[in-house]
Amino acid sequence: MSSSAATGHLDHHHDHTTSTGIPNKKLLWWAFLASDCMFFGALISTHLVYRLNPPPGNAVPTQIFNIELTSFSTFILLMSSLLMALAVNAIQRGNVKSTRTMLLGTMFFGCIFLGGQVYEFTHFVTVKHMTLSNSIFGSTFYTLTGTHGTHVAIGVLLLGMMYVRTFKPAAGGGGLLRNLAHLAAVCVVMGVSFIWFVPGMIEVIYGASLGDFMSAHAGPYGVGAAALAVVFWLARTGGAVEFGEKNAIDVESIGLYWHFVDIVWIIIFTAVYLLEYL
């Protein structure tokens, strides 16, 4: 038995039971992220290669981009990384309640980022007339940023699953149906947020009527509000939960993935957006 185990202290950075001294889950995630680096490297390279020699009639990025909105999205994603780091910090100290709050905050900020992307794509297609197939720039831009957005959406789903997992009772018999209902409600709330609510709010900020915005998508908002009520209702905890400091490696693993989508966006923001303004 290691000295840390003997004193009851959990070492969250090392695992003396594995041959590498690194928790296997953490090693798996780092290996996956290293491979994902190459995946995004290929996509970013493809975009930049076609930007070196743009064909005639190609879209002009500075006439299409909205740098204020993208800068805001970048800030939001950075702050979501902060909340994710705080969620890991909280569970490493055994604070489940704070972990839940930080996980919800991270999911919410992720949805704001995704909502910004939904608004951006919709605006580019309907107003700027840049589609996936009518220019090389559109093809590489949507492929790259869409793949990144898909990664963010998967991250939100993983965080939702982790959030629901924190409610599993210590006594067992948590009820699979209840957990599935909880996860489904979280997914509905997040889906309504980034597909309708956040893009709608951005339109209101840019001058659309709040009344029109509310009435145009009354159905999805109603469903989202009902799902939010279900999320809060199922979040009432009646007793001790199984989730605790021993699960810090699980939260940290999801955190690694979330921070990775943040660092990919740091590169995309500079290479795809900012460099176009020079």
Added chain:
Amino acid sequence: MSAPATTAADAGHHEPSKFHFYIAIAMILAVITGVEVVLVYLPIAKWFVVTALVTLSAIKFMFVIFFFMHLRWDKVFCTILFFIGLVLAGGTMWALLHLFGAEASKPLSSAALDFARLAVG
């Protein structure tokens, strides 16, 4: 920037809290992002702006992986593993950009293309 010291309340059982440390890192990242956005609008030499943007992005990248992703406190093998992927990705990008940025790689105009087809027969 060093890791925060263990407080009296933390001693004994839990991991020391890095709350204020993470807040400080996030503020630095936000300020760097603001500087990046302002930089592209400043009337200064293009080479300087490009260099500054690449450097600032690299700094943000390193802050996130070493502090938020805990590489600073984990075993060095994690860092090596991740940097294998990163170096391969960066090397591929560098090679492709140099390959397609070369003069001989520039696409021909339609007139030049017609001429080349005629010359080949």
